[in-house]
Amino acid sequence: MSRASANDTRAYLFLLPWFAGFFCLTTGPTLASLFLSFTSFDLIQAPRWIGAANYVRIATNDVSFIASLKVTFFFVAFAVPLKLGFALAVAMALNKGIRGLPLYRAIFYLPSLLGASVAIAVLWRKLFSGDGLVNKVLALVGIHGPSWISDPDYSIYTLVVLSVWQFGSPMIIFLAGLRQIPHDVYEAASLEGASKRRQFFKITLPLLTPVIFFNAIVQTIDAFKAFTPAFIISEGTGGPVRSTLFYTLYLYQEAFAYFRMGYAAALAWVLVLIIAFFTAVSFITARYWVHYDD
Amino acid sequence: MTTAFIDRRTLLKTGASALALTASGVPAAVAQEKRLRMYWWGSRERAERTFKVNDLYSARNPGVKIDGETLSWGDYWPRLATQAAGRNAPDIIQMDYRYIFEYARRGALLALDEFMPAVLNIADFGKDAIDSGRVDGKVYGVSLGLNSTAILYNKTAFEAAGVNPPTHETTWAQFAEICAELTKATKKEGFWGSQDGGGVEPGLEIWMRQRGKALYTPEGKLGFDAKDIAEWYGYWDDMRKRKACVPPDVQALDRGSNDSAMLSLGKAATAFEHSNLLVGYQTLNPQKLSMTMYPTGGPGAKPGQYLKPSQMWSVYARTKFNEEAARIVNFFVEDQEAAKVLTVERGVPASAAMRKFITPDLNELDQQSIRYISLVSDRVGPLPAPPPNGAGEIQRTLRRINEEVGFARTTVNAAGKQFIEEAQSILARG
Structure with a gap:
């Protein structure tokens, strides 16, 4: 055996645990879910092959699917830009060379660590309920707030705010990106008399576009997959009315409340296609607005 | 999606521990001990009473251990369905009138008729209460209490x-x-x-x-x-x-x-x-x-x-301990000591003998439950058709x-x- 192939074997051996995990825990279930999406499966009786019937129903005859898409798109369209904007603003504030930066960075990152947890979603419920803290504060200035989480006109916004509040990880990435921008560019611009505003739009933003692009893609995918907050805040119902029926929540209901595993699997694959579509569009348009150094 | 992962993980964990058990080669002495799993939904109060009755049973039947698992109503059914899909459901399952037809007809539950009356003697329930656990003529559920x-x-x-x-x-x-x-x-x-x-x-x-x-x-x-x-x-x-x-x-x-x-x-x-x-x-x-x-x-x-069973005990079709499971079910509904612990928390006992036995010692709240059921008894209609x-x-x-x-x-x-x-x-x- 040549030295190179012996090395290969050894490398594969070391990779074996990862491969085992990848094939058994990721690829296997993924393929199984693809198969199940063409069946009717109630968890107890064996899956029954029904061809594309699940997909046909999704495409032609499912009001809840449409409702959940609307809620999800609304959420993505609001939460992602707001979150990125907020993250960038905080990152720029922190990039001014203030003292105790690591401390502030940690504090601002904290919500992201806590954000996806059940405890925070429960806390959110309390804060934004009719007699919650938010309304008590509003009452001090004479505003009588509605019950934010249980009024269908407002409930989705509380979830948007919860999502924006977890701006930590894009902020850290923005911060790293900002520090990559050479100082002398700004100095030169200042000497030429460019205003701060002009510097931001002509230097910071263009040089930051690769980072913005990365953050936008990751956050969009995350937003499409959002589940826990809506699940906790509406106790799995997507209510009131259908105001917080996220796509993933609808999928979960079909699977675990109504035991239609085949249909839920088909919904999951449609979500994969939707996310793939948006990611592809982002990559195609990227060449027109993302500037790489070279 | 997160929850799908959690469920997969739970499933895996169960699978892994089963594997570990097989791999370690269960010694003969331990194999003789019967370990049954019991599963129910409900409050903490219910859990405490149920564990107490299980301990009583083990004390009286050395070599039989009952492992209890309990969840809230909402989490209970997805987990039961997942376990049934993995052919790993608990031996004794708390069942609801809404679900018993579905589970029984899909072959997930054991018909208990063969154990009646030798092991499971519930004749004093009366016909209506026994029939409330019947699906297509066979008994798949034993009422744990009447309610309305x-x-x-x-x-x-x-x-x-x-x-x-x-x-x-x-x-x-x-x-x-x-x-x-x-x-x-x-x-x-x-x-x-x-x-x-x-x-x-x-x-x-x-x-x-x-x-x-x-x-x-x-x-x-x-x-x-x-x-x-x-x-x-x-x-x-x-x-x-x-x-x-x-x-x-x-x-x-x-x-x-x-x-x-x-x-x-x-x-x-x-x-x-x-x-x-x-x-x-x-x-x-x-x-x-x-x-x-x-x-x-x-x-x-x-x-x-109408009067209905608030919940029932059912036995999993694939249990290894058919008769023992039926005996445990019987213990819950027909044993005086067990009845004293359970009182009316799951509903008023269907067994006339148990009801009579526990009534004098009940507190005011529990007495009220018993009085309510007898008040309602004269003003009810028949049990409705099972939900589709x-x-x-x-x-x-x-x-x-x-x-x-x-x-x-x-x-x-x-x-x-x-x-x-x-x-x-x-x-x-x-």
Whole structure:
């Protein structure tokens, strides 16, 4: 055996645990879910092959699917830009060379660590309920707030705010990106008399576009997959009315409340296609607005 | 998606521990010990009592161990379905009337007839109570207690306001009157007479039965039409307008658990519930609770309520310990010591002998449960047809459309039509 192939074997051996995990825990279930999406499966009786019937129903005859898409798109369209904007603003504030930066960075990152947890979603419920803290504060200035989480006109916004509040990880990435921008560019611009505003739009933003692009893609995918907050805040119902029926929540209901595993699997694959579509569009348009150094 | 992973993980964990057990080579001595798994939903109070009875059983039957697992109602069914799919369901399963037909007909439960009466001797249940656990002629469930629907009310609040609480003779119209009066008489802001019951399925069922209709026909079709359901939504719309019940954005805080019910949150004085829950609700409420029947349909109306098993023990079809499981079930429903521990927390015992044995030692609250069941017994109709597949989804639809009316997204009549359309499409899908 040549030295190179012996090395290969050894490398594969070391990779074996990862491969085992990848094939058994990721690829296997993924393929199984693809198969199940063409069946009717109630968890107890064996899956029954029904061809594309699940997909046909999704495409032609499912009001809840449409409702959940609307809620999800609304959420993505609001939460992602707001979150990125907020993250960038905080990152720029922190990039001014203030003292105790690591401390502030940690504090601002904290919500992201806590954000996806059940405890925070429960806390959110309390804060934004009719007699919650938010309304008590509003009452001090004479505003009588509605019950934010249980009024269908407002409930989705509380979830948007919860999502924006977890701006930590894009902020850290923005911060790293900002520090990559050479100082002398700004100095030169200042000497030429460019205003701060002009510097931001002509230097910071263009040089930051690769980072913005990365953050936008990751956050969009995350937003499409959002589940826990809506699940906790509406106790799995997507209510009131259908105001917080996220796509993933609808999928979960079909699977675990109504035991239609085949249909839920088909919904999951449609979500994969939707996310793939948006990611592809982002990559195609990227060449027109993302500037790489070279 | 996160939850799908969690479930997969739980599944894997169970699988892994089973694997580890096989791999370690179970020694012969341990193999002789019988270990059964028991699974139920319910409160902490219920868990403590159940564990105590299991210990009693093990003490009397050395070599038999019962491992208990308990979850809340909402988490209970997905997990049971997942375990049944993995052919790894618990040996003894707490079953509900809503699900027993589905599980039994799909071959997940064991018919218990072969153990009767030698091991499982429940002759003193009486025919009705035994039959409530029958599916297609065979016994798949053993009643753990009788209950019926009941209005639980905050007695203290009614007394403080000087309003007479509803009784078993109160009509729906009078109930609205009483609740509106209570809202007005109570000085506290943010407190109403009733919860918004428009989304409460048992309420709708009783309303329909009083009119000679049913939720579902024996063939599994809807037992009422758009006009009927529009009247129901209309009743609650009127309740909201009169401030007799809570507004919709307050009702939306109810997450379907006892502790988030309007009664427990201190938002309303009455709750549309089941009689065995009086015990559980009282532990959540500092004020004194009492209960009575749902409103009546007035003179000439048919009885709306019925007695049903609050829950049943079923045995998993693939259990390795058929007979032992049946013996444990028997212990829960026919043993005096066990009955003393369980009392009426799961409902009033179906066994006449057990009921008679425990009654003298019961506290006031438990006595009330027993009195309630005997009051109701003379005023009930027959057990309804079992709910068809899709009934769970229709239940959620009932609540959602009630919310749409409440938040003025639709009118009462449009809501009636919409409900029928959606429910029929769900039933057609199965």
